[in-house]
Amino acid sequence: MMRVPVLEIFGPTFQGEGAVIGQKTMFVRTAGCDYSCSWCDSAFTWDGSQKDRIRMMTGEEILAELDGLAPNNYSHVTISGGNPALLKNMSGFVELAKERNIQMAVETQGTVFQEWMKDIDDVTISPKPPSSGMVTDYGKLEKVMAGLDAGGACYNFKVVVFDEQDFEYAAHIHQKYPDVAFYLQVGNPFLGDNVADHTNKLLERYNNLVDMTMKDQRMNDARVLPQLHTLLWSNKQGV
């Protein structure tokens, strides 16, 4: 049986960020990541703090849980992590969901390609900027892109920006691959529970990122977005 490590299944909720921002969706969050970004907002997927919650699930089991949570009340699923692209066995769920005509999105940093990613309607590749502490392996990134291109898949880049160095990294990625739809996302450095005045702090940072984007000719065809779920619900998990 093809099983994958699942940390959370929740919804219906909406996608708060990126290319399909606003979309009504269910979330399947897998455990495990090949990165350990300094500011990861889902560090519980890889830092061991919630390892007792991980369940090894088949595609059938995932689909049954989605159906139980939202009977007839979803037609879109977002696969997130962690890095779901580590999981070859995710093909089990993807095939079942595709048979049901469920639309799917996935987010990954672009380090590993899996064949099932060709069946995903919207693939977001989110290479990590310097503030994350990670270093981009462009060879791996281009292998992922080549795999998606070969399958005629629809993908986009999303780069999270915390500071000017991150913004330069984003401009580098966008200029290197100018034909890929490009999204800038404002970083959220205010993690944890009960962040005071979180919405206004994030909107101030978003305003700054908008300003930088408007002034920079390299970003003429970029899109710049906040995380809507964080504006509404701060850092609450499972929504």
Add this chain to the structure above:
Amino acid sequence: MMRVPVLEIFGPTFQGEGAVIGQKTMFVRTAGCDYSCSWCDSAFTWDGSQKDRIRMMTGEEILAELDGLAPNNYSHVTISGGNPALLKNMSGFVELAKERNIQMAVETQGTVFQEWMKDIDDVTISPKPPSSGMVTDYGKLEKVMAGLDAGGACYNFKVVVFDEQDFEYAAHIHQKYPDVAFYLQVGNPFLGDNVADHTNKLLERYNNLVDMTMKDQRMNDARVLPQLHTLLWSNKQGV
């Protein structure tokens, strides 16, 4: 000479709503509308309050003004109103912009079709719900859709929702035309300058609209969005 009545040209800024939310863009706002929505956030385009600011401009003049405002600093233009679809002569600007490979978006309520709309990359049709005081003429709407379909144009629906009756209207539109990409947008009833606590008031309304969308099976493939520019800048004109 083909001239159109222009009320505002501004940018670079970003598109705060709808299908191309977040996009860096310039705005060309035309004067005149065949509707008079009760809650229109650009009533100055049709209520006469800013009629002395209206300029009759050629496509060349509009392009020159955009270039002056943002030399080499834009590649996307949003044509808004009022209802720009009233203006046959907008073809002059659209042809020039297309020659320059400028991406374009337009927003209209879907009452009138013009041939130049086939050359627009993203057409947003925004039929108005009951709270607007307007009544949808489905015959006119379908003529607009037929014109766009014949040209192979990319279009979407966006319905602004203020209350439950509007939500039912939105569901009706979405069910009637299920193959058209569908966006719900939270209404902004707090018009005018210096609205106290505007961002939080809008986010509360957005949260309610998200809740309604999540509970309703008719909205399984809808996207639900706020107006980002209003969250950042309240009702300020020209940004």
